Amino acid sequence: MRFLVDECTGPGVAMWLGQQGYEVFSVYDQAQGAMDDALLLKAFSEGWILITNDKDFGEMVYRERRRHQGVIFLRLANERTASKIAVLQALLDNHVERLPGNFVVVTEDHVRFANTPNS
Template identity: 30%
Template sequence: MRFFVDECCPLRLAGRLRLHGHDVVHALEDRSGLADDEQAAFAWEQGRLLISADYDFAELAIRHGHAFLGLVLIGPHPNGLLPVADSLADRILAYGDDLAGYLTLLERDNTRRRLLGV
């Protein structure tokens, strides 16, 4: 799978996905400082699922109809995302190709999904 990981997510998350053989671009490595709509457009044009902890991407998808191959949003964690990066990556990997076409919200103790209108 191909992922674009927003800069609000730890590099460790991208590294864990790469360890499992996935093609991952992290915004801190390439595309840092772009506005959300520019990051979303890049992910779409590159055929990448977008992973972020920034809920503004949900607004782009739902309210504004912005196209996403798939969108994974990570809910807040009390100690930040770095300590849970590996487990988040494992949760993402468990969905595999089923992430495409969905907005998937990974909360601490729950996962919610909504079909995207692509």
């Protein structure tokens, strides 16, 4: 599975995913300052599942009906790297097969698979 980790999600999350054996593109390390529009297009065209805590991607997917290969939106009260990693670990342990093609909203205690134009 391939993950494109948004700059705001951070290099620690990208590093952790790489250590878990996933293929990772870290915006923080490889494309700082890239526009959201370009990142969503890159993720779609190259087969990456986007991980972000930027709600603008929800706007692009729902209002603009932009296509995607999967989006994981981290909507966390605690934005520390350790918290992001903890919720991603639980998500990957319990729902990894459902991630491709879905828009997934993740909080500290809930996972919601939302219907999107790609569904």
